[in-house]
Amino acid sequence: MIEFWLSAGLLLLAALAFLLIPVLRARKVQAEEDRTALNVTLYQERLRELEDEHEAGILTAAQLQAGRDEAARELLADTEDAASGARTGVLGGKVPLIAALLMPLLGYGLYLNWGAIDQVERAQVLAEQPKSIEEMTARLEATVKDxxxxxxxxxxxxxxxxxxxxxxxAAKAFERAVAIVGREPELLGQWAQALYFAGNKQWTGQIQGLIDEALKADAAEVTSLGLLGIAAFEAGRYAEAIDHWQRLVAALPEQDPSRQAIEGGIARARERLQSAGEAKASAAAPAQLTVKVELAAALREQVQPGDSVFVFARAVSGPPMPLAVKRLTVADLPAEVSLSDSDAMMPQLKLSGFAQVQLVARVSRNGDATAGEWVGRSQPLASSSTEPQQLTIDTAEGQGQ
Incomplete structure (x- = not known):
C-alpha cells in the first residue's frame, strides 16, 4: 500500500501546483501595484518642484512644460508593465489558495466513498508469494467472499x-464459476472431474452429461479426455482408456510436462490389456488398411507425371494430422497402397488407436502434403477393416469439405 499512497501523494502535489500558481501571481501583481503607487507619488512631487521653480523665476514656461512632459513619460514607462500584470490578477489569490487547502480533504473523502481501496489491498495481498497452499486457499476464499x-x-x-x-x-467452486461465466468446456471438464473424485470414482449421468457437453464444444478438451481415460482404466476397459489418452497426448504441446505421465498410463493400460488377453490392444494387433488409388479420367490432362501423390488415413474424431501416410507420384497411378501402424508419423498416433478413420489421396505439385490441387476422400470406415478400399482423386482442393 505504500506505493499506492506515494503515487497518490505525487499526483496531489501536481494538482496543488496548478492551484498555487495563481496565488504566486497574485503576490506579484500586488508588488507591482505598490510600486505604481510610489511612482505616482514621486511624479506628483516632481510636478510641485517644477511649479515652485517656475514661480521663483528659475524656469521659463517652456522649460516648465518640458519638465512636465518628461515626468509624465517616466511615469508611463514605470507603470506600463504593472498595468498589464494587474489585468491578469483580477481574481486575486484567495480563491486558488482556499481550493488548494480543500483539495486534499475533498480528494480523500471522494476516494473513500467511490474509490476501490479494498480491491487495491486485495491485489496487493494476492501479489505476495504464499508460504503454503493453505495460505493460498485462505486468500482465494477471502477473494470470493469479497x-x-x-x-x-x-x-x-x-x-x-x-x-x-x-x-x-472443488465441485461447488467450479459449479459457481460455470454459473457466472457460462458453460465453457474447460470449466465443465474440471467440474466433472471434481464430481467423479468426490463421488468415490463412481460414474454418474451428471458427469457423463458434463463430459459430453465439453467435448461437443471442444473435442480436444484435455481434462475431459483425461477423466474418460481414468474412468475407463478403473473399470478395466483398457483399450478405451488407451484411445482417450492417445487423443489427450495428441492435443498437448510437445513440451507439456504431463505428457510423460500420460504415456506411462498408456503403457500400463497396454500391459493390462495384453495380460487380460484382449485382442484389441493397439500394440498387439496393429491395424492395416489396403486401398487402391486412381485418378479420375477428367483430370489426367491437368496433372503431370512428376506431381506428388500423398495417400493417408486420419482419425474421424481426433487430431487432424495423418495417422499413416505413403507418398507416390501421378505416374504410379493407379496403385494399391497398404497403410498400417508402421507408417505412423508419430509413435503415439497410430491407426490402431482410433476406431474410425477416413482415407485421403491428394495431388500436390509442389510436394506439400497439407495442400494441393486435387483430392479424393473416402467415407468413414473402421480402422480394423480388412476389405480393400477404392479411392478416386476427382475433386478440386477446397471443394467437398
Whole structure:
C-alpha cells in the first residue's frame, strides 16, 4: 500500500501546483501595484518642484512644460508593465489558495466513498508469494467472499481444493464459476472431474452429461479426455482408456510436462490389456488398411507425371494430422497402397488407436502434403477393416469439405 499512497501523494502535489500558481501571481501583481503607487507619488512631487521653480523665476514656461512632459513619460514607462500584470490578477489569490487547502480533504473523502481501496489491498495481498497452499486457499476464499461474482476466483479456488484432495468443495467452486461465466468446456471438464473424485470414482449421468457437453464444444478438451481415460482404466476397459489418452497426448504441446505421465498410463493400460488377453490392444494387433488409388479420367490432362501423390488415413474424431501416410507420384497411378501402424508419423498416433478413420489421396505439385490441387476422400470406415478400399482423386482442393 505504500506505493499506492506515494503515487497518490505525487499526483496531489501536481494538482496543488496548478492551484498555487495563481496565488504566486497574485503576490506579484500586488508588488507591482505598490510600486505604481510610489511612482505616482514621486511624479506628483516632481510636478510641485517644477511649479515652485517656475514661480521663483528659475524656469521659463517652456522649460516648465518640458519638465512636465518628461515626468509624465517616466511615469508611463514605470507603470506600463504593472498595468498589464494587474489585468491578469483580477481574481486575486484567495480563491486558488482556499481550493488548494480543500483539495486534499475533498480528494480523500471522494476516494473513500467511490474509490476501490479494498480491491487495491486485495491485489496487493494476492501479489505476495504464499508460504503454503493453505495460505493460498485462505486468500482465494477471502477473494470470493469479497467478490462472489469473480469467476477467476472460483476457478482457482476449485483448482486449489483439488490439490488438497477436497474434491467436494472443488465441485461447488467450479459449479459457481460455470454459473457466472457460462458453460465453457474447460470449466465443465474440471467440474466433472471434481464430481467423479468426490463421488468415490463412481460414474454418474451428471458427469457423463458434463463430459459430453465439453467435448461437443471442444473435442480436444484435455481434462475431459483425461477423466474418460481414468474412468475407463478403473473399470478395466483398457483399450478405451488407451484411445482417450492417445487423443489427450495428441492435443498437448510437445513440451507439456504431463505428457510423460500420460504415456506411462498408456503403457500400463497396454500391459493390462495384453495380460487380460484382449485382442484389441493397439500394440498387439496393429491395424492395416489396403486401398487402391486412381485418378479420375477428367483430370489426367491437368496433372503431370512428376506431381506428388500423398495417400493417408486420419482419425474421424481426433487430431487432424495423418495417422499413416505413403507418398507416390501421378505416374504410379493407379496403385494399391497398404497403410498400417508402421507408417505412423508419430509413435503415439497410430491407426490402431482410433476406431474410425477416413482415407485421403491428394495431388500436390509442389510436394506439400497439407495442400494441393486435387483430392479424393473416402467415407468413414473402421480402422480394423480388412476389405480393400477404392479411392478416386476427382475433386478440386477446397471443394467437398
Amino acid at each position: 467478490n462472489p461474482e469473480s469467476a477467476e476466483g472460483w476457478y482457482f479456488l476449485g483448482r486449489t481444493y483439488m490439490a488438497q484432495e477436497r474434491a467436494g468443495e
